Amino acid sequence: MSSHSAGGSRRNASSCPLCKKSISKKDISGPLFFSTNESVEPEPPTSVQDKLKIEELEESKKQLLNHLNEMAHSLVLTNEKLSQAQTEIRQQETVKEKYQSTVRYLKQLKRVADIDDYLSQPTTQAYLGTLSRLPRPELVVAIGGLKARCVQLANERDIAVKKVDRFKRKEEELTEKVKALSKKLTRLKAKNKNINKPYDTSDLLRHDEPSTSRDIIVLDSDDNNGGTDDDNENKPIIESSSRQPMFSTPIDE
Numbered sequence: 001m002s003s004h005s006a007g008g009s010r011r012n013a014s015s016c017p018l019c020k021k022s023i024s025k026k027d028i029s030g031p032l033f034f035s036t037n038e039s040v041e042p043e044p045p046t047s048v049q050d051k052l053k054i055e056e057l058e059e060s061k062k063q064l065l066n067h068l069n070e071m072a073h074s075l076v077l078t079n080e081k082l083s084q085a086q087t088e089i090r091q092q093e094t095v096k097e098k099y100q101s102t103v104r105y106l107k108q109l110k111r112v113a114d115i116d117d118y119l120s121q122p123t124t125q126a127y128l129g130t131l132s133r134l135p136r137p138e139l140v141v142a143i144g145g146l147k148a149r150c151v152q153l154a155n156e157r158d159i160a161v162k163k164v165d166r167f168k169r170k171e172e173e174l175t176e177k178v179k180a181l182s183k184k185l186t187r188l189k190a191k192n193k194n195i196n197k198p199y200d201t202s203d204l205l206r207h208d209e210p211s212t213s214r215d216i217i218v219l220d221s222d223d224n225n226g227g228t229d230d231d232n233e234n235k236p237i238i239e240s241s242s243r244q245p246m247f248s249t250p251i252d253e
Contacts, residue, residue, distance in 0.1 A: 015022050118124055131142055 131139060
C-alpha cells in the first residue's frame with residue numbers, strides 16, 4: 001500500500017529542469033519551455049558602446065606596452081652610455097694623474113735648475129768659498145743664521161699672502177659698493193633729467209636770505225683798563241652770525 005502511494009506521488013510530481021527540485025502538478029502555475037547548455041558559459045550582454053570602449057582600451061593597452069618597450073630599450077641604451085662615460089672618466093683620470101706626475105717632475109727639475117743657476121753665480125760662489133774656509137763652529141753659526149733667515153722670509157711671505165687675500169676681498173666689497181652707487185645714480189638721473197642743468201650763481205646771490213648777523217667789538221687789554229670811546233673807533237669789528245649764510249633757490253616771479 002505504501003509502495004503504491006509512493007509510486008503515485010512520484011507520477012504526480014515532476015522536477016524542475018534547472019534547480020532539479022520536485023514539484024507537484026497542482027503547484028505548477030504554467031508551463032515554461034526553454035533550453036540551456038551548462039557546458040558553455042553564457043556571454044554577458046554587450047552593447048555597441050561597450051564594444052567600442054573595449055576596443056579603445058585594448059588599443060591603449062597596446063600603445064602603453066609599446067611605449068614601455070621603448071622606454072626599456074632606451075634605459076638599456078642609457079645604461080650602456082653611462083658605462084662608456086664611466087670608462088672614459090677613468091681613462092681621463094689616469095691620463096690626468098700621468099700629467100700631474102709629469103708636471104711635478106718638471107717642477108722639481110726647474111727647482112734643481114734654479115738652484116744650479118743660483119749656485120753658479122759669482123757672488124754665490126764667493127759666499128760658498130767663504131763658508132768653506134770657516135772653522136766648524138763659525139760654519140754652524142752661519143748655517144743657523146741662514147736657516148733663521150729662511151724661516152723669517154717664509155713667515156713674511158705668508159703674511160704678505162694673507163694681506164693680498166684681504167686686499168682682494170676688500171676690493172670685491174668696494175666693487176660691489178661702486179656698482180650699487182652706480183645703480184642708485186642711474187635711478188636718480190632717471191628721476192631728474194635736469195640734474196646736470198647749469199645754474200646762474202648771480203640769481204642765487206640775488207635771492208639770498210638776509211643774514212641775522214650782529215656786530216661784536218673786540219676789546220684789547222687797553223680797553224679793559226678803561227679806554228675812551230675815541231680809542232675804540234679804530235678797533236677791528238668781526239661779524240658773527242647765529243647761523244651761516246646759505247644760498248637760496250631762485251624764487252619764481
